[in-house]
Amino acid sequence: xxxxxxxxxxxxxxxxxxxxxxxxxxxxxxxxxxxxxxxxxxxxxxxxxxxxxxxxxxxxxxxxxxxxxxxxxxxxxxxxxxxxxxxxxxxxxxxxxxxxxxxxxxxxxxxxxxxxxxxxxxxxxxxxxxxxxxxxxxxxxxxxxxxxxxxxxxxxxxxxxxxxxxxxxxxxxxxxxxxxxxxxxxxxxxxxxxxxxxxxxxxxxxxxxxxxxxxxxxxxxxxxxxxxxxxxxx
Numbered sequence: 001x002x003x004x005x006x007x008x009x010x011x012x013x014x015x016x017x018x019x020x021x022x023x024x025x026x027x028x029x030x031x032x033x034x035x036x037x038x039x040x041x042x043x044x045x046x047x048x049x050x051x052x053x054x055x056x057x058x059x060x061x062x063x064x065x066x067x068x069x070x071x072x073x074x075x076x077x078x079x080x081x082x083x084x085x086x087x088x089x090x091x092x093x094x095x096x097x098x099x100x101x102x103x104x105x106x107x108x109x110x111x112x113x114x115x116x117x118x119x120x121x122x123x124x125x126x127x128x129x130x131x132x133x134x135x136x137x138x139x140x141x142x143x144x145x146x147x148x149x150x151x152x153x154x155x156x157x158x159x160x161x162x163x164x165x166x167x168x169x170x171x172x173x174x175x176x177x178x179x180x181x182x183x184x185x186x187x188x189x190x191x192x193x194x195x196x197x198x199x200x201x202x203x204x205x206x207x208x209x210x211x212x213x214x215x216x217x218x219x220x221x222x223x224x225x226x227x228x229x230x231x232x233x234x
Contacts, residue, residue: 003132003164004078009098012077012133015070016095023064023088031058032092036099045111048100052093052115052123059092078132080164080193093126094133102135109139116143121152128158131165141169148178156185160192167194176203183210189224196231204232 004012021029035051042048066083074083083091097115102108112134116127128147134140144166147159159166160182166175175198182189189195207229214221 002135002137003168008077009133012074013095013098015073015077016091016098019064019066019070020092020095024059024092028058032096036096039096040099040101043107045114048096048111049115049118051096052126055092055096056089056122059089061087061089064088064091078164080162080167081132082162084162090122090126090129093123094130097126097130098133105136108135113143121155124150124152124155125158128155129163131159131163137165137169140165141171141174144170145174145177148174148181153185153187156181157187160187160189162191162193164193167192167198172198172200172202176200176206179203180206180210183207183222183225186222189222196228199228199231201232204229 020032024032032051032055035047038047039051063085064087071082071084074081097112100108100111112127115123119127124147128144131137131140131144144159147155150156160178166178170178179189179192179195179198180203181187182192207225211221211225211229
C-alpha cells in the first residue's frame with residue numbers, strides 16, 4: 001500500500017512547485033521546467049542524470065522560504081513528513097524525482113536505481129529522503145536497508161528523520177536495525193516516525209541488553225531507551 005496516493009502526490013508536487021517558483025529565479029525555474037519536460041519524454045535517463053547532478057549549480061544549498069500554510073498542506077498529505085531545514089537544492093531534487101513517469105514499472109525502477117548506483121553523498125540524501133514518494137514502494141526495501149548500513153551520518157538521517165517510509169514498510173528485523181543504529185550513532189530518535197508504534201519484544205530485549213552494557217561501562221543511557229523498554233514492560 002502506498003504511503004500517499006496519486007491524488008495526494010499530485011497535490012504535494014503542486015505545493016512543492018509553488019515553493020520552488022517563489023524561491024528560484026525566473027531563469028533557473030525556466031531551466032528546471034525545460035529539463036523536466038525532457039526527462040518526462042525521454043526513454044533513457046540521460047537528461048535525468050544530468051539535471052539531478054547539475055541542480056546544485058542552479059538551486060543553492062541555502063535554506064529557503066516556506067509559508068506556514070504550505071507546511072500544513074504538506075503535513076496533511078503525508079503525516080510525519082517535513083521539509084524543515086532543507087536546502088533548496090535538496091528540495092528541487094526531491095521535486096524532480098516526483099516528476100519521473102511511473103506507468104512503466106521496469107523503466108521507472110531502472111531510472112531511479114541508476115541514480116542510486118552513481119549517487120554521491122548529497123544525491124543519496126535526496127534519493128533516500130524521497131522514499132515515501134516512489135511508486136512500487138516494496139521495490140525500495142533493499143535500498144532502504146542498504147542505506148541503514150551506511151556510515152554517512154547525513155544519509156542515515158535522511159532515512160531516519162521525518163521519513164514515514166521505514167515505519168510503514170520495513171520488516172521487524174530491519175526496523176530494529178534502524179532503531180539500534182540510531183542509538184549507537186547518537187541520532188535524535190525523537191525524529192523517527194513510528195518509533196513507539198513499531199516497538200516490539202525483540203527490540204525491547206536488545207535495548208535492555210544495550211542498557212546493561214552502557215551502565216557496566218559507566219556510560220550514559222539515552223532516556224528515550226528507558227521510555228521505549230518501559231512501553232513493552234510497564
